[in-house]
Amino acid sequence: MPPVAGLGCVAGLLGVAVLAVLLGRSRAGTPFVYGACLVISAIACANAFLRIGADPWAITLPLGLPWLGAHFRIDALAAFFLIVVNLGGAAASLYSIGYGRHESAPLRVLPFFPVFLAGMNLVVLADDAFSFLLAWEFMSLSSWALVMAHHQDEENRRAGYIYLVMASFGTLCLLLAFGLLAGPEGGYAFASIRAAVPSPTLAALVLILTLVGAGSKAGLVPLHVWLPLAHPAAPSPVSALMSGVMTKVAVYGFLRILFDLIGPPVWWWSVLVIALGGLSAVMGVLYAMMQQDLKRLLAYSTVENIGIIFIGIGLALAFRANAMEWAAALAITAALLHVLNHMLFKSLLFFGAGAVLSATGLRDIEQLGGLIRRMPITSFAFLVGSAAISALPPLNGFVSEWLTFQAILLSPEIPQWGLKLMIPAVGGLLALSATLAGACFVRAFGITFLGRPRAPAAETAKEVDRFSLVAMIALALCCLLPGILPGLVIDFIGPIVKQLVGGAMPRQEEVAWLSIVPIAESRSSYNGLLVFLFIALSTSITVLGIHRLASRAVRRSAAWDCGFPLASPFTQYSGSSFAQPIRRVFGSLVFQAREKIDMPPPGDTRPARLQVTVSDLIWEFFYAHVADAVMAAADRLNHLQFLTIRKYLSLVFVALIFLLLVLAIWS
Amino acid sequence: MVVITDIAVQGTQMALVLLISPLLTGLVRKLKARLVRRQGPSVFQPYRDLLRLLRKEVVLAENASWLFRVAPYLIFAATWVAAALVPTFATGLVFSWSADLIAIIALLGSARFFLALAGLDIGTSFGGIGSSREMLIGTLAEPAMIMIVFTLALIAGSTQLSTMADYMLSPAVGLRVSLGLALIALIMVAIAENARIPIDNPATHLELTMVHEAMVLEYSGRHLAMIELAAALKLQLYLSLIACLFAPWGLARDGEGLAAYAIGIGAFVLKLAVGGLLLALFETSIAKMRVFRVPEFLGAALMLGLLGTLLLFVSKSL
Numbered sequence: 005m006p007p008v009a010g011l012g013c014v015a016g017l018l019g020v021a022v023l024a025v026l027l028g029r030s031r032a033g034t035p036f037v038y039g040a041c042l043v044i045s046a047i048a049c050a051n052a053f054l055r056i057g058a059d060p061w062a063i064t065l066p067l068g069l070p071w072l073g074a075h076f077r078i079d080a081l082a083a084f085f086l087i088v089v090n091l092g093g094a095a096a097s098l099y100s101i102g103y104g105r106h107e108s109a110p111l112r113v114l115p116f117f118p119v120f121l122a123g124m125n126l127v128v129l130a131d132d133a134f135s136f137l138l139a140w141e142f143m144s145l146s147s148w149a150l151v152m153a154h155h156q157d158e159e160n161r162r163a164g165y166i167y168l169v170m171a172s173f174g175t176l177c178l179l180l181a182f183g184l185l186a187g188p189e190g191g192y193a194f195a196s197i198r199a200a201v202p203s204p205t206l207a208a209l210v211l212i213l214t215l216v217g218a219g220s221k222a223g224l225v226p227l228h229v230w231l232p233l234a235h236p237a238a239p240s241p242v243s244a245l246m247s248g249v250m251t252k253v254a255v256y257g258f259l260r261i262l263f264d265l266i267g268p269p270v271w272w273w274s275v276l277v278i279a280l281g282g283l284s285a286v287m288g289v290l291y292a293m294m295q296q297d298l299k300r301l302l303a304y305s306t307v308e309n310i311g312i313i314f315i316g317i318g319l320a321l322a323f324r325a326n327a328m329e330w331a332a333a334l335a336i337t338a339a340l341l342h343v344l345n346h347m348l349f350k351s352l353l354f355f356g357a358g359a360v361l362s363a364t365g366l367r368d369i370e371q372l373g374g375l376i377r378r379m380p381i382t383s384f385a386f387l388v389g390s391a392a393i394s395a396l397p398p399l400n401g402f403v404s405e406w407l408t409f410q411a412i413l414l415s416p417e418i419p420q421w422g423l424k425l426m427i428p429a430v431g432g433l434l435a436l437s438a439t440l441a442g443a444c445f446v447r448a449f450g451i452t453f454l455g456r457p458r459a460p461a462a463e464t465a466k467e468v469d470r471f472s473l474v475a476m477i478a479l480a481l482c483c484l485l486p487g488i489l490p491g492l493v494i495d496f497i498g499p500i501v502k503q504l505v506g507g508a509m510p511r512q513e514e515v516a517w518l519s520i521v522p523i524a525e526s527r528s529s530y531n532g533l534l535v536f537l538f539i540a541l542s543t544s545i546t547v548l549g550i551h552r553l554a555s556r557a558v559r560r561s562a563a564w565d566c567g568f569p570l571a572s573p574f575t576q577y578s579g580s581s582f583a584q585p586i587r588r589v590f591g592s593l594v595f596q597a598r599e600k601i602d603m604p605p606p607g608d609t610r611p612a613r614l615q616v617t618v619s620d621l622i623w624e625f626f627y628a629h630v631a632d633a634v635m636a637a638a639d640r641l642n643h644l645q646f647l648t649i650r651k652y653l654s655l656v657f658v659a660l661i662f663l664l665l666v667l668a669i670w671s
Numbered sequence: 672m673v674v675i676t677d678i679a680v681q682g683t684q685m686a687l688v689l690l691i692s693p694l695l696t697g698l699v700r701k702l703k704a705r706l707v708r709r710q711g712p713s714v715f716q717p718y719r720d721l722l723r724l725l726r727k728e729v730v731l732a733e734n735a736s737w738l739f740r741v742a743p744y745l746i747f748a749a750t751w752v753a754a755a756l757v758p759t760f761a762t763g764l765v766f767s768w769s770a771d772l773i774a775i776i777a778l779l780g781s782a783r784f785f786l787a788l789a790g791l792d793i794g795t796s797f798g799g800i801g802s803s804r805e806m807l808i809g810t811l812a813e814p815a816m817i818m819i820v821f822t823l824a825l826i827a828g829s830t831q832l833s834t835m836a837d838y839m840l841s842p843a844v845g846l847r848v849s850l851g852l853a854l855i856a857l858i859m860v861a862i863a864e865n866a867r868i869p870i871d872n873p874a875t876h877l878e879l880t881m882v883h884e885a886m887v888l889e890y891s892g893r894h895l896a897m898i899e900l901a902a903a904l905k906l907q908l909y910l911s912l913i914a915c916l917f918a919p920w921g922l923a924r925d926g927e928g929l930a931a932y933a934i935g936i937g938a939f940v941l942k943l944a945v946g947g948l949l950l951a952l953f954e955t956s957i958a959k960m961r962v963f964r965v966p967e968f969l970g971a972a973l974m975l976g977l978l979g980t981l982l983l984f985v986s987k988s989l
Contacts, residue, residue: 373794376736387738396781397774409773409817413824416984428821428980432973435817436810442780443806446787450802455794456734519768528830531769535752535778538769543748550725550893557728557892564732564889565795577791577799585807589966 005051007061007078010086010129013048017041017122021115028111034104037114038097041121045094048125052078052086057499068134075131075193080499081264084340085128085256091482092249092347093121095475096241099355102471103241106362112153113239120146120245124253133182133192137175140257144171144221147250150242151234163233170220170230177217178257181210185265197265207266211273214261215280221254224314225284226622228307232291235306236299236367240358243299247306248351252343255313262321263504271325271420277318278423282430284311285437290594293444293583294618297367298357301448302350305393308437309346312408313339315434319411320505322423329507331414334522336505338407340497345400345486349392352479356386359472360452363465369579371459372452378465383453385476390445392483395438398536400487403520405438406530410522440586447582456573488532491520580616587618595619677765680932681755684764687936688754692907693717693900695943700874702951717903724896732793732889742789743890743897746782750901753778754908758915760935762833762840763925771830772820776813779864779908782901783809790886801885804962808870808882811969812863815856818976822853823916825983836915836922849979854917856975861909863969865902868954870965873902880959910946911939918942 020040027033055061060079067074078086100117107113123143130136148171152164184206185197202210220227235246262269288307295301316339323332359382360375361367376383392399395406412431418424457463467473486493491512502508515521519531550556563570591597595618602613647655697714704711731740753775756767770778783805790802824830826849827838838844863870866883875881881888887898915922921938923931960968 374734376738376792377734380737391781391784394780394784395777396784397770397777402774402777406773406777410830413821413830416825424984425981428818428977428984431821431980432814432818432977435814439780439810439813442784442813443810446784446791446802446806450788450791454736454738454788454791455799517769525768526829526831526834528771528773528824529768530771530774534766534769535774538752538755538766539745539748542751543744546747546897547744550897554725554893555728559728559730560733561730562733563793563795564730565793565797566888568795570795573794575796576794577796577803582799582803582806585803585962586810588963589807589811 005047005054007051007055007058008063009051010048010055010078010125011063011076013044013051013090014122014125014129016044017118017125020044020118021122024114024118025111028114033114034107034110035101037118038100038104041118042094042097042101045090045097045121049087049090049094052083052090055083056080056087056496062131068138069192072132072134072192074135075195076129076135077131077194078129080503081256081259082128084497084500085252085343086125088252088344088347089121089124089128089249092245092351093124095351095355095479096245096249098478099244099358099472099475100241102469103239103358103362105469107239109153113150113242116146116149116153117242120150120242123147124249127253128256131194133186133194133197136257137179137182140178141175143250143253144175147238147242147246151238153239153242154237157237159233160237163230163237167230167234170227174217174220174227177213177220181213181217181261184210184213185261194265201267204270207270208273210266211262211276214258215276218254218258218261219280222251222258222310222314223284223288223307224280224310225287225307226626228284228288229620229623229627231307232295232300232303235303236297240299240354240361243303243358244351244354247303247354248347251306251310252347255310255317255343259317259504262317269321269325271322271418271423274318274322274325275422275426277314277321278426278430281311281314281316281318282433284308284314286311286433286440287594289437289440289444290586290590291620293440293447293586294595294597296370296579298360298369298372298448298452299354299367301369301444302353302357305441305444306346306350308441309342309350309393311437312405312434313342313346315339315430316342316404316408316411319408319415319427322415322418322427323411324505326418326420328414328417329505330509330523331411331417331507332505333501333507333509334407334414335411337494337497337501337509338404338411340500341400341407341486341490341493342404344493345392345404345483348479348482348486349389349401352385352389352476352483353393355472355476355479356382356389359468359476360465363468364459364461366459366461369448369451372457372462373455373573373576374453374457374462375465376453378462379453379467381467381473382476383449385473385480386453387449388480388483390449392487394442394445396442398484398487398532398539400483400485400490403487403490403530403532405434407522408434410528413528414523443586447579451577451579451582455576456570458573458576458578488536489518490530490532491515491518494520587616591618595621674765680761681765683932684759684761685751685755687759687939688904688907688911689751689900691940691943692754692903693721695907695910695947696903698944698947699906699951699954702948703955706951706955717899721896721900724891724899725893727892729892729894734793735889736792739789739792739889740894742785742792743894743901745785746789747897747901747904749778749782749785750904750908753782754904754911756832757908757911758833758836758922759911760921760939761923761925761932762836762915764833767833768831772824772832772835773817773830775832776816776820779905780809780813782905786886786898789890793889795889797881797885797888801882801888804882805886807962808863808965808969811966811973812860815969815972815976816860816864818973818980819853819857819860822849822976822979822983825980826850832915836919837924839916839919840922840924849982850917852975852979852982854913856972856979857913857916859968859972859975861913862953863965863972865906865909867950869957869960870968872959882962907943910943910950914939914942914946
């Protein structure tokens with residue numbers, strides 16, 4: 005396959021978008037558009053797969069700025085992220101063939117879906133700052149349109165508004181970062197940025213701007229506020245794309261600038277990245293634990309996983325700044341593996357949430373329950389996703405977290421005291437977020453799929469269509485495979501690691517029995533395949549042995565529950581009661597959880613009430629104030645809108661004089 | 672030939688942990704009974720209980736799902752695999768490289784995950800209370816455990832249990848503050864993870880204080896047997912973990928011959944007995960704490976682990 009197929013696929017997707025506008029109203033429109041997206045994404049994925057070990061391929065098209073042209077390039081890093089984007093895109097397209105049939109206003113989704121996929125592909129393909137930013141905005145705006153697909157809902161409109169503001173702010177930061185990198189001569193092609201070495205102050209500024217620009221898109225705390233609003237508002241397959249794939253494109257942007265364009269890192273950069281990563285990991289999962297809306301819960305858990313990825317990236321920066329390439333290779337491998345893994349299980353979980361939504365019309369877990377009996381395949385797939393995201397062996401989530409822990413264990417060698425004191429604490433935060441994720445997904449799965457149905461809609465739910473089921477089962481398998489054969493994946497991403505940090509992990513295919521060995525066998529090793537086989541074997545031997553030799557009799561009867569007959573389903577533990585102990589332990593500190601109990605005195609027959617308030621501190625202490633300040637400034641400046649033409653002209657004149665003066669003094 | 676011995680050692684280990692863990696549970700119960708001047712059941716009572724449960728039919732709640740029926744076997748298998756990888760009488764187990772200490776903890780985490788889900792399956796309020804509290808305890812105990820692993824791994828230069836035990840046997844260890852902190856934290860975590868007093872009471876059936884027992888309330892017959900056996904295995908696992916890291920004496924090294932293995936098994940049984948005695952003494956002398964005191968207890972363990980790790984990070988450059 006010629007490498008230009010990558011661009012061909014983008015053109016194809018844009019063509020499909022045009023067709024979608026024409027076909028949107030017909031019945032065949034939905035399967036045609038998603039089917040075409042599936043085929044094109046699969047081709048793009050295969051193309052990227054072939055490019056990963058190959059030499060970089062570049063092309064310049066006479067588009068965009070006339071003196072610059074549009075540069076495109078596929079190197080190992082881009083190829084890896086193209087795989088992530090298109091694999092997620094293919095899965096979402098397959099799922100949508102079925103899910104899209106329930107769409108009430110298909111014209112609001114169909115044209116934007118392929119455009120969104122094309123935008124994400126273009127960001128990864130771009131090889132100059134102009135095309136990169138254009139593609140970035142393309143991706144933001146098309147996803148904004150998808151968030152606004154169900155705009156009748158007041159909440160969705162608010163989500164769309166906040167998303168738009170945050171996305172523009174992020175792009176502005178990236179624009180400034182590229183401006184600083186390109187320098188006064190305006191060398192916007194990545195090749196010329198790579199060749200120039202920025203001064204330390206400039207590099208630091210670029211780092212901070214990139215962290216804000218790419219970090220806000222990825223959902224790093226404290227720039228995450230839009231994410232849990234916007235991701236759930238979109239139709240479920242688009243939520244999967246936004247959470248599973250678009251955040252990874254943001255990670256790509258971060259990696260591209262920090263590891264490729266900016267030149268050698270300074271050690272204190274990693275302090276910022278690791279600290280923000282650790283904060284995101286714990287805050288994200290704590291917020292996720294408190295959510296009642298299944299899709300919002302998943303969106304907050306994305307914040308957590310992005311935190312884990314950034315911890316890996318930060319560690320790689322720290323090692324690289326200290327010329328420990330072999331350790332940097334381990335840390336960046338962990339981060340990249342988690343990029344892939346998170347795409348897989350988060351897409352799967354959003355598909356599951358979408359299936360629940362289309363079967364019951366509900367997103368609130370407090371009204372669900374007992375779906376495992378009505379939707380067995382969906383619940384199995386969701387269970388696999390939950391186990392994978394909770395980092396349980398032998399699934400894929402465990403491998404990447406295990407590698408991150410191994411990278412942390414290498415960090416005492418780092419000479420800087422700031423890092424020495426911080427990394428163990430971040431290790432503790434990482435461990436805490438991993439176990440909290442376990443609790444969070446026990447809650448998500450247990451309240452939604454287990455127990456007894458709490459609302460009539462959950463009682464009469466039916467299993468979803470076959471396309472959705474195939475997409476979910478395929479992703480569930482994808483969660484298992486890298487988990488039991490991690491060595492193959494690590495070897496596969498070896499070229500990218502080599503490109504990013506210059507070092508490499510030991511070749512894993514040479515290790516016996518397909519285990520993975522990050523540094524040396526005496527130090528640590530893990531074999532997902534054997535762990536899987538051991539568990540499978542000992543489970544089946546036990547089951548067989550007991551059923552053969554002891555008893556296999558089963559009697560169905562009423563539940564025991566210490567002798568109480570089962571009362572109304574509302575006596576079950578609900579999502580908020582499940583989270584109560586954790587809310588009590590972390591709540592008063594992290595989200596100012598307050599419980600207000602209204603207990604009527606004896607003799608009074610009105611019902612007792614328990615009211616829990618949980619608030620997002622970052623929103624209250626930062627964004628609310630910023631929004632107030634902006635509003636106040638707007639009020640002040642409002643009278644500028646009603647001036648005479650003379651005053652406007654004089655304002656323009658003063659501004660011109662001022663800028664000329666600045667220019668004169670500057671040079 | 673070497674391969675055959677290796678596999679034989681690994682097989683012995685798997686059988687040994689399975690066979691000896693009910694005895695340990697029985698021993699602790701007997702000792703606790705004697706300490707409060709009761710006669711107590713025989714130390715072999717857990718075996719009889721297990722056999723009785725295995726032979727009985729399972730009474731399933733009407734709305735129990737497939738997960739409820741599969742979970743006991745998964746919990747048992749995950750715990751058994753984890754227990755088989757902790758060196759009990761010999762280091763250099765042939766499969767020890769397939770999962771290091773972090774993976775062993777994660778395997779126990781998987782068992783907990785499925786146990787908590789099983790508690791939610793029927794939709795009873797007790798199941799929910801148990802799952803919710805178990806996840807709270809797990810959420811705090813596991814990070815503490817990871818910090819302990821960090822401490823030990825930084826000292827031994829490995830997260831591989833066999834290598835760690837070998838290192839602890841060598842004279843290179845010496846006395847270290849971090850090791851002491853790790854030991855205290857590990858004991859605290861072990862108590863919490865095994866639902867012992869003061870965190871939880873394994874003998875209670877008083878509804879509002881149950882944690883572990885509340886989750887398994889709906890289980891009966893062979894399913895209950897699997898869960899009880901898994902609990903016994905877990906207690907044995909933590910005791911052997913403490914023994915192999917902090918009292919590795921008597922462990923047979925790789926290829927030391929039959930005599931060494933025999934000594935190893937003897938030493939292991941002795942260590943378990945001592946561990947059981949200490950546990951019984953501790954449990955008898957302390958009162959159960961309120962559920963919301965548990966975070967303070969485990970928070971202390973986490974801080975000890977973190978302190979141990981920090982000390983090592985700092986001392987590396989001195």
